Amino acid sequence: MQLVDVLANDRIAINVSVSSKKTLLEKAAELLANASGSANAREIFDSLCQRERLGSTGLGHGVAIPHGRVDNQEAVAGAMIRLKRPIDFDAPDHEKVDLFFALAVPGQCTDSHLKLLAEMADRLGRQVQRDALRQIDDADELLRLLSENPAETAAQ
Template identity: 50%
Template sequence: MNITELISPQRVVARLGTTSKKRALEQLAELLAGHAPSLTPEEIFDSLIGRERLGSTGLGQGVALPHGRLAGLTEPLGAFASLDPAIDFDAIDHQPVDLMFALLVPAESTDEHLQILADLARRFSDKGFTEDLRHAATGEELYQRFLTQDARQRESA
Protein backbone atom coordinates (compact mmCIF):
# COMPACT_ATOMS: atom_id res chain seq x y z
CA MET A 1 0.00 0.00 0.00
CA ASN A 2 1.17 3.51 -0.79
CA ILE A 3 0.40 6.21 1.75
CA THR A 4 -0.21 8.57 -1.16
CA GLU A 5 -3.15 6.38 -2.21
CA LEU A 6 -4.84 7.48 1.02
CA ILE A 7 -3.94 11.17 1.10
CA SER A 8 -3.69 14.05 -1.34
CA PRO A 9 -1.75 17.31 -1.10
CA GLN A 10 -5.00 19.01 -0.02
CA ARG A 11 -5.28 16.69 2.99
CA VAL A 12 -1.76 17.30 4.30
CA VAL A 13 -1.11 20.24 6.63
CA ALA A 14 2.18 21.34 8.16
CA ARG A 15 2.47 22.89 11.59
CA LEU A 16 -1.20 22.89 12.41
CA GLY A 17 -1.69 25.11 15.44
CA THR A 18 -4.09 23.45 17.83
CA THR A 19 -4.33 23.23 21.58
CA SER A 20 -6.14 19.97 22.28
CA LYS A 21 -6.79 16.45 21.11
CA LYS A 22 -10.45 17.28 20.49
CA ARG A 23 -9.65 20.32 18.36
CA ALA A 24 -7.00 18.43 16.38
CA LEU A 25 -9.54 15.70 15.60
CA GLU A 26 -12.10 18.34 14.57
CA GLN A 27 -9.61 19.92 12.19
CA LEU A 28 -8.66 16.57 10.66
CA ALA A 29 -12.37 15.74 10.29
CA GLU A 30 -12.85 19.00 8.38
CA LEU A 31 -9.95 18.13 6.07
CA LEU A 32 -11.38 14.68 5.40
CA ALA A 33 -14.94 15.93 4.86
CA GLY A 34 -13.77 18.26 2.12
CA HIS A 35 -12.90 15.18 0.07
CA ALA A 36 -15.74 12.87 1.09
CA PRO A 37 -18.86 14.72 -0.08
CA SER A 38 -21.20 12.07 1.34
CA LEU A 39 -19.90 12.68 4.87
CA THR A 40 -20.09 15.66 7.19
CA PRO A 41 -17.26 16.85 9.43
CA GLU A 42 -19.47 15.96 12.41
CA GLU A 43 -19.92 12.34 11.28
CA ILE A 44 -16.19 11.98 10.75
CA PHE A 45 -15.35 13.60 14.08
CA ASP A 46 -17.87 11.35 15.86
CA SER A 47 -16.20 8.29 14.33
CA LEU A 48 -12.69 9.43 15.30
CA ILE A 49 -13.59 10.53 18.83
CA GLY A 50 -15.69 7.38 19.35
CA ARG A 51 -12.61 5.29 18.64
CA GLU A 52 -10.51 7.46 20.98
CA ARG A 53 -12.97 6.78 23.79
CA LEU A 54 -12.09 3.09 23.49
CA GLY A 55 -8.41 3.92 24.04
CA SER A 56 -5.92 6.41 22.74
CA THR A 57 -4.54 5.94 19.26
CA GLY A 58 -1.35 7.70 20.35
CA LEU A 59 1.33 5.17 19.39
CA GLY A 60 4.18 6.86 21.18
CA GLN A 61 7.22 8.77 19.94
CA GLY A 62 4.99 11.73 19.06
CA VAL A 63 2.74 9.83 16.61
CA ALA A 64 -1.03 9.26 16.67
CA LEU A 65 -3.17 7.29 14.20
CA PRO A 66 -6.78 8.24 14.90
CA HIS A 67 -9.09 6.10 12.80
CA GLY A 68 -12.66 5.05 12.25
CA ARG A 69 -15.03 3.11 10.04
CA LEU A 70 -17.97 4.81 8.37
CA ALA A 71 -20.95 3.67 6.34
CA GLY A 72 -21.22 5.66 3.14
CA LEU A 73 -17.49 5.67 2.50
CA THR A 74 -16.45 3.72 -0.59
CA GLU A 75 -12.66 3.62 -0.15
CA PRO A 76 -10.06 4.31 2.53
CA LEU A 77 -9.28 7.98 3.05
CA GLY A 78 -6.55 9.67 5.05
CA ALA A 79 -5.35 13.07 6.20
CA PHE A 80 -2.08 14.05 7.83
CA ALA A 81 -1.01 16.96 10.00
CA SER A 82 2.17 17.89 11.77
CA LEU A 83 1.30 19.87 14.89
CA ASP A 84 3.01 22.90 16.35
CA PRO A 85 2.94 22.83 19.29
CA ALA A 86 2.70 19.14 20.16
CA ILE A 87 -0.39 18.21 22.18
CA ASP A 88 -1.29 15.79 24.93
CA PHE A 89 -2.93 12.79 23.28
CA ASP A 90 -2.91 10.24 26.12
CA ALA A 91 -0.24 8.36 24.16
CA ILE A 92 1.08 5.06 25.41
CA ASP A 93 4.45 6.64 26.31
CA HIS A 94 2.79 9.76 27.85
CA GLN A 95 4.67 11.97 25.38
CA PRO A 96 2.92 14.75 23.42
CA VAL A 97 1.92 14.12 19.81
CA ASP A 98 3.13 16.23 16.91
CA LEU A 99 2.38 13.87 13.98
CA MET A 100 -1.20 12.74 13.29
CA PHE A 101 -2.43 10.53 10.48
CA ALA A 102 -6.23 10.17 10.46
CA LEU A 103 -7.67 7.18 8.62
CA LEU A 104 -11.24 6.42 7.60
CA VAL A 105 -12.33 3.16 6.00
CA PRO A 106 -15.69 1.84 4.82
CA ALA A 107 -17.72 0.25 7.62
CA GLU A 108 -17.41 -3.25 6.15
CA SER A 109 -13.62 -3.09 5.59
CA THR A 110 -12.43 -4.67 8.84
CA ASP A 111 -9.48 -6.63 7.41
CA GLU A 112 -8.33 -3.81 5.14
CA HIS A 113 -8.62 -1.39 8.08
CA LEU A 114 -6.31 -3.52 10.21
CA GLN A 115 -3.82 -4.04 7.36
CA ILE A 116 -3.59 -0.32 6.65
CA LEU A 117 -3.18 0.51 10.34
CA ALA A 118 -0.40 -2.08 10.69
CA ASP A 119 1.40 -0.66 7.66
CA LEU A 120 1.05 2.92 8.92
CA ALA A 121 2.28 1.94 12.40
CA ARG A 122 5.31 0.23 10.88
CA ARG A 123 6.15 3.22 8.71
CA PHE A 124 5.70 5.73 11.53
CA SER A 125 7.99 3.65 13.76
CA ASP A 126 10.84 4.57 11.37
CA LYS A 127 12.63 7.37 13.27
CA GLY A 128 14.30 8.68 10.12
CA PHE A 129 10.94 9.04 8.39
CA THR A 130 9.28 10.78 11.33
CA GLU A 131 12.22 13.16 11.72
CA ASP A 132 11.96 14.00 7.99
CA LEU A 133 8.28 14.81 8.55
CA ARG A 134 9.07 16.97 11.56
CA HIS A 135 11.45 19.11 9.51
CA ALA A 136 8.95 19.84 6.73
CA ALA A 137 7.77 23.44 6.75
CA THR A 138 4.83 23.13 4.34
CA GLY A 139 2.11 20.69 3.39
CA GLU A 140 3.75 20.23 -0.01
CA GLU A 141 7.06 19.30 1.64
CA LEU A 142 5.23 16.77 3.81
CA TYR A 143 3.47 15.28 0.80
CA GLN A 144 6.80 14.98 -1.05
CA ARG A 145 8.22 13.07 1.92
CA PHE A 146 5.31 10.64 1.71
CA LEU A 147 5.99 10.18 -2.03
CA THR A 148 9.64 9.46 -1.25
CA GLN A 149 8.65 6.99 1.47
CA ASP A 150 6.30 5.21 -0.96
CA ALA A 151 9.11 4.94 -3.53
CA ARG A 152 11.44 3.43 -0.91
CA GLN A 153 8.76 0.93 0.05
CA ARG A 154 8.35 -0.17 -3.57
CA GLU A 155 12.12 -0.55 -4.01
CA SER A 156 12.46 -2.72 -0.92
CA ALA A 157 9.44 -4.91 -1.76
Protein backbone atom coordinates (compact mmCIF):
# COMPACT_ATOMS: atom_id res chain seq x y z
CA MET A 1 0.00 0.00 0.00
CA GLN A 2 1.32 3.41 -1.01
CA LEU A 3 0.16 6.94 -0.25
CA VAL A 4 -1.39 7.40 -3.70
CA ASP A 5 -3.42 4.19 -3.16
CA VAL A 6 -5.35 5.68 -0.23
CA LEU A 7 -5.92 9.18 -1.67
CA ALA A 8 -8.52 10.40 -4.16
CA ASN A 9 -8.95 13.85 -5.65
CA ASP A 10 -12.20 14.37 -3.71
CA ARG A 11 -10.14 14.03 -0.52
CA ILE A 12 -7.60 16.68 -1.50
CA ALA A 13 -8.32 20.23 -0.35
CA ILE A 14 -6.10 23.08 -1.50
CA ASN A 15 -5.84 26.61 -0.06
CA VAL A 16 -8.06 25.85 2.92
CA SER A 17 -8.53 28.46 5.65
CA VAL A 18 -8.61 27.19 9.22
CA SER A 19 -7.50 28.91 12.39
CA SER A 20 -6.82 26.04 14.78
CA LYS A 21 -5.75 22.44 15.14
CA LYS A 22 -9.34 21.51 16.05
CA THR A 23 -10.85 22.99 12.88
CA LEU A 24 -8.11 21.37 10.80
CA LEU A 25 -8.89 17.95 12.30
CA GLU A 26 -12.62 18.53 11.67
CA LYS A 27 -11.90 19.28 8.01
CA ALA A 28 -9.67 16.21 7.73
CA ALA A 29 -12.40 14.04 9.27
CA GLU A 30 -14.97 15.39 6.80
CA LEU A 31 -12.70 14.56 3.86
CA LEU A 32 -11.84 11.10 5.20
CA ALA A 33 -15.54 10.32 5.73
CA ASN A 34 -16.01 10.74 1.94
CA ALA A 35 -14.05 7.54 1.27
CA SER A 36 -16.00 4.40 0.47
CA GLY A 37 -16.38 2.24 3.58
CA SER A 38 -15.43 5.06 5.92
CA ALA A 39 -16.83 5.70 9.34
CA ASN A 40 -18.71 8.92 9.96
CA ALA A 41 -16.83 12.19 10.34
CA ARG A 42 -17.47 12.39 14.11
CA GLU A 43 -15.89 8.98 14.76
CA ILE A 44 -12.90 9.89 12.61
CA PHE A 45 -12.52 13.29 14.29
CA ASP A 46 -12.60 11.68 17.74
CA SER A 47 -9.93 9.19 16.66
CA LEU A 48 -7.67 11.92 15.24
CA CYS A 49 -8.03 13.95 18.45
CA GLN A 50 -7.30 10.90 20.59
CA ARG A 51 -4.07 10.31 18.66
CA GLU A 52 -3.03 13.96 18.94
CA ARG A 53 -3.45 13.77 22.72
CA LEU A 54 -0.72 11.11 22.73
CA GLY A 55 1.63 13.56 21.03
CA SER A 56 1.64 15.84 18.04
CA THR A 57 1.80 14.25 14.61
CA GLY A 58 3.67 17.32 13.35
CA LEU A 59 6.87 16.21 11.62
CA GLY A 60 8.55 19.57 11.15
CA HIS A 61 9.21 21.64 8.00
CA GLY A 62 5.53 22.65 7.92
CA VAL A 63 4.20 19.08 7.66
CA ALA A 64 1.91 16.94 9.83
CA ILE A 65 0.39 13.48 9.40
CA PRO A 66 -2.62 13.23 11.72
CA HIS A 67 -3.93 9.67 11.85
CA GLY A 68 -6.12 7.47 13.96
CA ARG A 69 -7.66 4.03 14.31
CA VAL A 70 -11.42 3.97 13.76
CA ASP A 71 -13.54 0.96 14.71
CA ASN A 72 -16.10 1.32 11.90
CA GLN A 73 -13.49 2.03 9.21
CA GLU A 74 -13.39 -0.69 6.53
CA ALA A 75 -10.13 0.29 4.79
CA VAL A 76 -7.31 2.80 5.15
CA ALA A 77 -8.36 6.17 3.75
CA GLY A 78 -6.19 9.22 3.21
CA ALA A 79 -6.75 12.92 2.72
CA MET A 80 -4.47 15.85 1.95
CA ILE A 81 -5.04 19.42 3.07
CA ARG A 82 -2.91 22.40 2.12
CA LEU A 83 -3.65 25.56 4.06
CA LYS A 84 -3.64 29.14 2.81
CA ARG A 85 -1.86 30.16 5.99
CA PRO A 86 0.07 27.80 8.28
CA ILE A 87 -1.21 27.10 11.81
CA ASP A 88 0.46 26.06 15.03
CA PHE A 89 0.41 22.25 15.29
CA ASP A 90 2.96 21.64 18.06
CA ALA A 91 5.58 20.47 15.56
CA PRO A 92 8.98 19.50 17.00
CA ASP A 93 10.75 22.32 15.12
CA HIS A 94 8.11 24.85 16.30
CA GLU A 95 7.33 25.79 12.68
CA LYS A 96 3.72 26.39 11.75
CA VAL A 97 2.21 23.71 9.51
CA ASP A 98 0.52 24.06 6.13
CA LEU A 99 0.74 20.53 4.63
CA PHE A 100 -1.39 17.82 6.21
CA PHE A 101 -1.78 14.20 5.21
CA ALA A 102 -4.48 12.55 7.31
CA LEU A 103 -5.23 8.83 7.62
CA ALA A 104 -8.18 6.89 9.01
CA VAL A 105 -7.13 3.31 9.74
CA PRO A 106 -9.45 0.39 10.58
CA GLY A 107 -9.44 -0.32 14.31
CA GLN A 108 -8.55 -3.97 13.77
CA CYS A 109 -5.82 -3.15 11.25
CA THR A 110 -2.42 -4.64 11.86
CA ASP A 111 0.59 -2.38 11.79
CA SER A 112 0.76 -2.52 7.98
CA HIS A 113 -0.23 1.17 7.90
CA LEU A 114 3.08 1.96 9.61
CA LYS A 115 4.82 1.41 6.25
CA LEU A 116 2.52 4.02 4.78
CA LEU A 117 3.35 6.46 7.58
CA ALA A 118 7.05 5.79 7.00
CA GLU A 119 6.65 6.46 3.25
CA MET A 120 4.86 9.70 4.03
CA ALA A 121 7.56 10.81 6.48
CA ASP A 122 10.29 9.96 3.96
CA ARG A 123 8.57 11.69 1.05
CA LEU A 124 7.66 14.77 3.07
CA GLY A 125 11.12 14.96 4.57
CA ARG A 126 12.39 15.96 1.12
CA GLN A 127 12.48 19.70 0.49
CA VAL A 128 11.84 19.28 -3.24
CA GLN A 129 8.65 17.30 -2.51
CA ARG A 130 7.37 19.85 -0.01
CA ASP A 131 8.09 22.70 -2.44
CA ALA A 132 6.23 20.93 -5.25
CA LEU A 133 3.24 20.15 -3.01
CA ARG A 134 3.06 23.81 -2.03
CA GLN A 135 3.06 25.01 -5.66
CA ILE A 136 0.57 22.68 -7.36
CA ASP A 137 -3.03 23.92 -7.31
CA ASP A 138 -4.75 20.96 -8.96
CA ALA A 139 -5.79 17.74 -7.18
CA ASP A 140 -5.05 15.53 -10.20
CA GLU A 141 -1.56 17.03 -10.52
CA LEU A 142 -0.95 16.43 -6.81
CA LEU A 143 -1.96 12.78 -7.21
CA ARG A 144 0.38 12.47 -10.20
CA LEU A 145 3.24 13.95 -8.18
CA LEU A 146 2.53 11.59 -5.28
CA SER A 147 2.52 8.59 -7.63
CA GLU A 148 6.07 9.37 -8.75
CA ASN A 149 9.15 8.05 -7.05
CA PRO A 150 10.43 10.91 -4.84
CA ALA A 151 13.94 10.42 -6.25
CA GLU A 152 12.59 11.07 -9.76
CA THR A 153 11.02 14.34 -8.63
CA ALA A 154 14.34 15.42 -7.13
CA ALA A 155 16.08 14.78 -10.47
CA GLN A 156 13.69 17.01 -12.44
